Amino acid sequence: MAAARVFTCVLRPLQGQQRPIGRALSSWPRPGFPSPSTTTTTTTARLLPPLRRTISSTPRRPKQAADEHDFTSIVDNPPELVRVGRKHGPGLIILALIPATAFILGTWQVQRLKWKTDLIAKCEDRLVRPPLPLPPRVDPDAVAAEFDYRRVYTTGRFRHDQEMLVGPRMRDGEQGYLVVTPLERGGGGKGDDGEEEASKILVNRGWVAKKFADQSKRAPAALPTGEVTVEGLLRQPWKKNMFTPENRPDKGEFYFPDVKQMAELTGSQPVWVEQTMEPDYIQFLDHQDRGIPLGTPAEVNLRNNHAQYIFTW
Numbered sequence: 436m437a438a439a440r441v442f443t444c445v446l447r448p449l450q451g452q453q454r455p456i457g458r459a460l461s462s463w464p465r466p467g468f469p470s471p472s473t474t475t476t477t478t479t480a481r482l483l484p485p486l487r488r489t490i491s492s493t494p495r496r497p498k499q500a501a502d503e504h505d506f507t508s509i510v511d512n513p514p515e516l517v518r519v520g521r522k523h524g525p526g527l528i529i530l531a532l533i534p535a536t537a538f539i540l541g542t543w544q545v546q547r548l549k550w551k552t553d554l555i556a557k558c559e560d561r562l563v564r565p566p567l568p569l570p571p572r573v574d575p576d577a578v579a580a581e582f583d584y585r586r587v588y589t590t591g592r593f594r595h596d597q598e599m600l601v602g603p604r605m606r607d608g609e610q611g612y613l614v615v616t617p618l619e620r621g622g623g624g625k626g627d628d629g630e631e632e633a634s635k636i637l638v639n640r641g642w643v644a645k646k647f648a649d650q651s652k653r654a655p656a657a658l659p660t661g662e663v664t665v666e667g668l669l670r671q672p673w674k675k676n677m678f679t680p681e682n683r684p685d686k687g688e689f690y691f692p693d694v695k696q697m698a699e700l701t702g703s704q705p706v707w708v709e710q711t712m713e714p715d716y717i718q719f720l721d722h723q724d725r726g727i728p729l730g731t732p733a734e735v736n737l738r739n740n741h742a743q744y745i746f747t748w
Contacts, residue, residue: 555737567585569589575671575672575705578670585668588666589636591618593617594616595650599701600612601690601692604642611642612643613642614641616640617637618636619635637704638710639708641710642728647726657725657727667710667711670709675691682696694706712732714732
């Protein structure tokens with residue numbers, strides 16, 4: 436930049452005056468001497484510095500959408516709040532049905548809770564009553580309506596030759612079976628020949644381990660032969676669920692107690708009595724070691740999970 440200023444201040448006026456140096460020559464150019472214009476150009480080129488291109492350190496801004504000539508801002512567009520003329524999709528309808536369905540199911544579970552609570556209270560009230568003598572003839576429909584979990588007692592002889600094992604059933608981590616034996620009683624009325632007919636009922640004597648499934652491996656006390664008195668609970672017939680296989684009585688395999696089927700096989704009434712046992716631990720160990728069936732405790736074992744279902748819904 437300093438050289439350029441020298442050229443501007445010193446050489447430029449000299450070029451404008453065009454004063455001759457030395458004596459005047461008759462003709463120009465002369466051989467062997469350069470012309471004045473050539474000399475001036477060479478001197479200027481030597482005094483001026485080479486031009487440099489200025490480079491900026493500021494980064495170039497990337498091209499944006501707003502730089503386009505046809506760009507339109509979203510602020511300038513009119514807002515679209517509602518789709519006019521279009522119905523709601525199925526997703527919104529499903530979302531609206533969820534709380535309504537949960538309310539209906541919750542209300543239904545409240546009603547079920549009240550029904551189950553009343554049923555348990557009714558059954559527990561029957562347990563505290565003194566046992567009734569079981570009549571010779573029993574109406575199965577009356578048992579389900581008014582006598583479920585009612586304590587009864589009766590006398591008769593066990594028909595061990597018609598014994599049926601229902602299972603397998605687990606108890607304290609051990610596999611076993613429920614022993615169902617018909618109890619033959621007298622007082623069944625007189626037949627056409629004038630003789631008294633026998634009256635049979637089905638008695639669930641309790642649980643035995645799998646190793647005592649064979650009667651020959653049990654103690655003699657497990658197979659009483661004389662007249663016995665049985666005290667137990669009247670129960671309504673069991674209901675089979677969808678996961679339990681069908682019974683095969685021709686092979687002696689019973690997976691659930693089908694009361695009507697067992698009654699037809701043994702000629703008994705479709706009446707189910709569960710023999711009860713006092714919760715005595717010493718007696719429990721003695722019966723378990725000798726293969727004597729373990730009776731059920733006299734208690735109501737109805738499940739009641741409806742309060743949990745109410746909170747779920």
